[in-house]
Amino acid sequence: MVYLTRLEHFNAAHKLYNPGWSKEQNDMVFGVCANENWHGHNYDLYVTIKGEPNPDTGFLMDVKKLKILIKEQVINKVDHKNLNLDVDFMQGKMCSTENLAMGIWQQLQPHLPPQVSLHCIKLYETARIYVEYFGD
């Protein structure tokens, strides 16, 4: 078993705001992150896949194909976008880093070749805050 990680990045606006709550409750729970007019981040995304290398190529997966998959399924949808308003796979969800990492997993997992498993989505919201999702 070998693990392969590709690092991508995107820049996006968002806010943490529960529409079922009052403005006061949102401010109390989410603080500055609830700012109505949004704020934003430079996100760093680590996608880790695992499996056995193909005996003919020595590759777990052609990383160029992995790059294109991440670009088409994730980066093109989120980069320079508003995560709350512009992203189809985040509609109806809270735009926390946790939910975004899980959403990115759902975007990628169905498109990987059968011999490859998705191992981890690691998503940095800032240099000091990141989440990991392992699909369970």
Place this chain on the structure above:
Amino acid sequence: MSMNNKVAVYRKEHFNAAHRLFNATWSDATNAAVFGKCSNPNYHGHNYELIVKLVGEPDANTGYVMDLKILSDIIRETVLDKFDHKNLNLDTEAFKHLNPTAENIAIVIYNLLRPKIKPELELQVRLYETERNFVEYPVL
């Protein structure tokens, strides 16, 4: 003291903000053509890193060019409280009518800080919009 005793001191801070590049005197089509995805009407955002540089001679009594705790308080009150977790276009006075490019943000930050720093100290602002895109003002 001679010029040789000048020392540069730096304070690094960060703020997270939304913005869009937008020229209000242009059509939406022209904005899209010039600024591309940076003009997304629903905004996007960045983790900005701000480095404030001061150059001067260490004070004879303290050994400091400037007390960096005081500099940190000034940056927080003058810059971070205005910009952190804000929409630069909508929530700030400075960018109501000014395009919030990294260049303009650096100039605005310099102008906010300059009156708060002793005139004998040189001030320079470096602003990272991403790890790979950064600007400096003024050019020394």
